Amino acid sequence: MELLHSGKVREVYSDGDDIVLVASDRISIYDVILPTPIPDKGKILTQLSLWWFDQLSDVVPNHIISATDVPQEWAGRAVRCERLEMVMVECIVRGYLAGSGLKSYEKDGAICGVPLPAGLTEASKLPEPIFTPTTKAPVGAGHDENMTYAEVEVAVGPDVAAELKRIALEVYRRGAEVAERSGILLADTKIEVGFADGRLKLGDELLTPDSARFWAVDEWQPGKPPRYLDKQFLRDWSSQSDWDRTDPGPEIPDEVVEATRNRYVEVYERLTGDKWR
Structure with missing residues (x-):
């Protein structure tokens, strides 16, 4: 190979x-x-x-x-x-206010050009899930940048843009329903989509702790930082250091490695109902 x-x-x-x-x-x-x-x-x-x-x-x-x-x-x-011709748009859907979405809202009252009501706080549930796409930066080429829906239409065309939005919102809605039955809130997620035989298909990974934010339903409270069951835990750990978010990244202490792994295992077990071997 x-x-x-x-x-x-x-x-x-x-x-x-x-x-x-x-x-x-x-x-x-x-x-x-x-x-x-x-x-x-x-x-x-x-x-x-x-x-x-x-x-x-x-x-x-x-x-x-x-x-x-x-x-x-x-x-x-x-x-x-299958080989997919990947669409160069990161398809992100948010159902709750967190991460870069929260920062954007605090600055502009909107995310990716989507206006939101006043008075929302960290971990607030949004009136409805919103499509907040970004660019896809290659490894080592900088950070992904927010895109408005109009910019997506310019990048991939109106028909493909509409289908990307539809797919992303449906994946989020169904995923949120399934997750909540396991006591988990799906705060937001990103998906990767590409073409094969003229059809758009999901690629890469789907609704994992690397590509989504997961919170425990019984611990969620708007206005307070949630207990993250995903990679956000590691982001929060890194923010306590003087790391400037550029390469090289910091070594992760053993106890933080274990706590991160435990969160990934917890999400897997709660969602699937299977014990991680």
Whole structure:
């Protein structure tokens, strides 16, 4: 197999007409890959994504061909996929106010050009989920930048833009419904979408602690920082240091590595109902 691309978390290999997507234990925050891995992270992301792809298969097709027809050394962390022509827009949907969305709201009263009501606070539930896309910056090429819907239309055309928005909102709505049944709030998420045979399909990963914010329903309270069950925990840890969010990133202490892994495992177990092996 030929290595086509090495991303922040995954390697992409060519194998005939297919690609093999291999998830590592690397973790990135603020578009910087940190030097310390999170044990089992690649397997958790892969297995949780496969579970979600199955849950949402009636909403939108995905790129998965096989979770078993992969080299043995990557078993559990790799999938065989269709080749997609990826859309160069990061499709993000927010149902609650957090992260960069909160900062944007505090500055402009809006996110990606979408106006929001006055008086919202951290962790507030939005009146309805909103589509807040960004650019997709290559590894080492800076940060993703917010886009308005009009800018998405210019980038990919009105028809594709409308379909991206529809898919992203449907994935979020269905994902939020499923997650809440497990006592988890899906605060926001990003998805990756690409074309195969003229159809838009989900690619990469889906509704994982790397690509979504998860909060416990019984601990959520608007106006207070939630207990994050996702990568935001690590972002908050890094903000307590003097790191300037540029490469190289800081080493992660053992206790923070363990706490991060525990959150990924907790999300997997609560959502799927299965014990992490």
